[in-house]
Amino acid sequence: METVSVALIGLGTIGTGVAKILLEHSDVLVSAAGRQVVLAKICDKDITTNRGITLPSEIMTTDIDSVANDKSISVVIELIGGLEPARTFVLKMLRAGKNVITANKALIAQHGQELFDTARGCGRTIAFEAAVCGGIPILGTLMTSLQANRVKSIHAIVNGTCNFILSQMEENGTNYNDAVKEAQRLGYAEANPAMDVDGTDSVQKLTILSQLAFGMTVDWKSIPRTGIEAVDAIDFRYARELGYKIKLLAVADASSNDIELHVSPTLVRKTDPLSRVSDAFNAVRVIGDCVGPVFFHGLGAGRMPTASAIVGDLIDTVLGRTAITAGALQLWNENKREAKRKDPNEFYGKSYLRMLVDDQPGVVHNISGVLGKHKISIASMIQHETTEPKQNGKPPVFLIIATHKSREGDMLEAINEMENISSVHGKVVRMRVLD
Amino acid sequence: METVSVALIGLGTIGTGVAKILLEHSDVLVSAAGRQVVLAKICDKDITTNRGITLPSEIMTTDIDSVANDKSISVVIELIGGLEPARTFVLKMLRAGKNVITANKALIAQHGQELFDTARGCGRTIAFEAAVCGGIPILGTLMTSLQANRVKSIHAIVNGTCNFILSQMEENGTNYNDAVKEAQRLGYAEANPAMDVDGTDSVQKLTILSQLAFGMTVDWKSIPRTGIEAVDAIDFRYARELGYKIKLLAVADASSNDIELHVSPTLVRKTDPLSRVSDAFNAVRVIGDCVGPVFFHGLGAGRMPTASAIVGDLIDTVLGRTAITAGALQLWNENKREAKRKDPNEFYGKSYLRMLVDDQPGVVHNISGVLGKHKISIASMIQHETTEPKQNGKPPVFLIIATHKSREGDMLEAINEMENISSVHGKVVRMRVLD
Structure with missing residues (x-):
């Protein structure tokens, strides 16, 4: 032999x-x-x-x-x-x-x-x-069994560390820092988990998936990326109220002519199998024009x-x-025809916005005015009565807005303007909504 | 070119x-x-x-x-x-x-x-x-990416027709005959759906999976097989009460030395991804000794x-x-070392039993006596008060028993004996329980 x-x-x-x-x-x-x-x-x-x-x-x-x-x-x-x-x-x-x-x-x-x-x-x-x-055989599958297809989209949970942290926050109400510590204790996160939680690891993997699915050679640094650091325990409560869970998704969407690539914490409907991927598991959904949706789930890291x-x-x-x-x-061959990437400003999708606002007349009016000006339509709005004690006047409250689909460029401008309203405190936390 | x-x-x-x-x-x-x-x-x-x-x-x-x-x-x-x-x-x-x-x-x-x-x-x-x-690339994956593993088990929903029928019964309370008609109307079932609903199609596919996972050449007719014809709308109600859904599962289990192969309607826990496979979808869970569980989900039939x-x-x-x-x-090569199949009488697992019994003293005593004699331990028992009008005396009622793990041979003998108890009417419907 x-x-x-x-x-x-x-x-x-x-x-x-x-x-x-x-x-x-x-x-x-x-x-x-x-x-x-x-x-x-x-x-x-x-x-x-x-x-x-x-x-x-x-x-x-x-x-x-x-x-x-x-x-x-x-x-x-x-x-x-x-x-x-x-x-x-x-x-x-x-x-x-x-x-x-x-x-x-x-x-x-x-x-x-x-x-x-x-x-x-x-x-x-x-x-x-x-x-x-x-261990999920996603690359081999894209390179062989699914080759008859034009890939329409890939939605993937590719970072087990982030998924573990988000699952802890979702299921146990753990806050972000404690969830990170728990991930470190169990060996799911490194001492410095920056490359995981800031989305770097996920965009690098998305770069590889994009090469296999579309023959695109992408500079990973050019992929719009939001990490999970700004996700707060309270977002899970609001997301649940709206019917969603929160996952860090890597997305390659070729459903229009140009290909949309991004990594961001995303609200995923509770009925979507991606929402049920828990702990340090990974999952990928590929939609091919012939095969339809194919979903893969398994252990994305670990020794064996x-x-x-x-x-x-x-x-x-x-x-x-x-x-x-x-x-x-002929992977990563510069002579290959390139698929065209979509200008990030032209991404088109739903958003979840969380902001801390003064609990006083006119605030919602001002915010909805900014959204309206940027052609962003509100799908749902949640503001719960606060139970915190009054200090100097009323304490600020969380205002949650879920929008209908809008242009990314419009959304980014609107967020910028909202952050400049005097009754809006600090940053507006924005997540994508997958629907 | x-x-x-x-x-x-x-x-x-x-x-x-x-x-x-x-x-x-x-x-x-x-x-x-x-x-x-x-x-x-x-x-x-x-x-x-x-x-x-x-x-x-x-x-x-x-x-x-x-x-x-x-x-x-x-x-x-x-x-x-x-x-x-x-x-x-x-x-x-x-x-x-x-x-x-x-x-x-x-x-x-x-x-x-x-x-x-x-x-x-x-x-x-x-x-x-x-x-x-x-469209699910399960065979290619078993033949390539997962080759480093010894396969420990395969649990699969491989027949879209049956899964559609069971999903209709589960989700809409449709009775079996109407669900079959609906499947035929939508093109999921043939005019004569016998080969699907009696499990023939599933055992044939299990034969192929077994060849790839274990190098076993199996006569498909020798695989113990139960179809879905005896599953009644009422079973979904009881299964739900116990925390399960009902799926037609093809199983190859190599977790002991010999390999257990069977196809049968099976109670699957609501939290198990296999329980969430609905409509005409197919799914396969492979557990490998290195890779752990890998789950595949997609369209198992249809033109494209x-x-x-x-x-x-x-x-x-x-x-x-x-x-x-x-x-x-060297697939289907008679010179290959054969994996050893387990004697069906030695299968070992949990069961769900449904029987129609007289609503009178001593019945449960008799039935539990038969089970005890065959070393079968009862995990749960459900008997609901009937709302049907009394005719000649009390009408018979359904008695549902979920058992702990038992030897298959003992279970089959016990069922045979229970069917001979005079206060038990007709056949005892038995399904496996996956846990």
Whole structure:
């Protein structure tokens, strides 16, 4: 039986999971890949810490060049994360004639074109199923089974950390800071969760989904993005009153000619399956012009689900399916016809607005005047009598407005003007409403 | 650019959908398959009826041999359904050197070994994504992305007709016969819906799923199967009271050493995503030992969703991915190690029992005695006071019993004994309970 030698760069949580599958599932691999898959080298700057898994010491190395120069190794799995030295290592491995597998969404989102051009130039492949939604096989599906379709839209919950935090706030009434702490305690959030909660991670994943669904090479920084930091426990109460839950959604909508891309906390109807995605789960709904809606739900992060996707990629790579797909799709190829992106000002949708206003005559009149001037029509308005004690006159109260569909540019201008009304205090919190 | 010539056998609902995609999505196909895909021949016994689609008359034929003998045709899509002449035609095409794509689950379930052995002998492939769950890419996913996993279980709603009927009964209180008529009116059920409602279609699909998940070649007739004919509107009321909905589930459970396969109407907890699959939708939950639970939901039937799966298969076939997968997996190969099936008597699970009993002292005592004798423990019992007028003495009433887990063999014996108690009228309706 043929043997394939594989190297692993980065022995963190995911790397340990991959090593575990390669060592403990060898019968599964033989039957899936038709050959013996051998873990020939593991490269990490720290090869002494005990990871709770027994690894042959002779395959451990701190020397990246010993991986690149080992001619017997044909596949390298990059799991160090971040941009550098991951980028340098991946380029080095491709140039050394190795196929690469990575779970690194930041790397692919930032350097996709360079990496895939290099891979094409070297006649090698990069597989990256684990970069989006961990164990959910959404990338493979977009690249194969759904290829007969023109994708009409993608609505996705791609960040488990944010979904866990929002679920805690939704289900237990936890406030934002406590929910973040709980996520950190359980290992769902890092010590500095900025890249998750500010939506960076989600736009990077949306960039990858957009490449696969529309062949668009998008600068992830150009995608309009709102994080979950401004979502307050009180928003869940109002959203519930209106019939919604709140989810951080990554959206690619091609239902008009141009494609609308954004990431933002979004009110999702209670009857929509996306609203029922709880804890650290991820989900994706793809609507294709032929297949209609297809909904995927599963674990988007964690050691073994992510390792499952990586080893799936390994089997694809070893069997040569990855090379066929790469040849057909020409991902991140600058010569490809580009889909046109919609000007963010022309996005068109419903909004939820929360603002703190003085409880006095004329306030609603002023606010509705600003909305009317910008052609924004009010669908619902909620203002509850406050139970707080009076201090100097009446305390300010929350005013919640749900609007009918409006132009994004108009909405942003209206918010700006509303924030300048003297009886409106602080920022107007705005979320999208999916309907 | 290279050209691939394709023939279609069977121009019914699905065939027309496939023709539509091939003719109207040629740009999508070129970009996905890297070559021009040409619909070279359509073979049907009726080539005169207007199908609402404009087809070049020169490609229409009633002569199957003209397809087999056309050397320019490399892929044939079989969409006539049923066993014969579909089997003969598929074998003929493989022997004529053509790759085959089919949506025919009955054919694959019944003749899988013969067909795949023939394909291997001829160096050709059979693709069949559309045979299970229409547009949901579950087969491709099992054959590729999830290959790193040992599959622990599959729970699936694979028959849209039954799901539509059960949803009507659940949501609108429709009785069984009216729900069947409504399904027929909307085109979800055939004039004779026997193969759907008696569970045949579901076990055939379960056979295919079992082959992909466990490498098991199963005679579909040997899978224990209960249809939905005995489910009554009243069962939904009692199920709701107990916190469940009723779904026809196809189950493959490998959580113990041997694999448990069955199809039956099943009480599914309201919080389980499977319980929320409504109308004619299909859904599959796969639990893998690495990936955990992955849930897929989409349209399992209908012209365009099914055509989407077939054209996806066409792209896979043309690109050569299907051949790679076939080579690696050796589906329906008699030389493969077989997974062991569990003796149906050893299935172990919860049950829901509904029986019509005399409203008189001692009845519950007798029934609980039978259950106790067979080591079956009662979890809940419901008997509502009847509002029906008294006739000769008290009218019989429904007695509902939900049990804790028990051995299937014990349950079947207990049911048999209960049906012989003189105060129990007619059959005991039994459903599984998923927990």
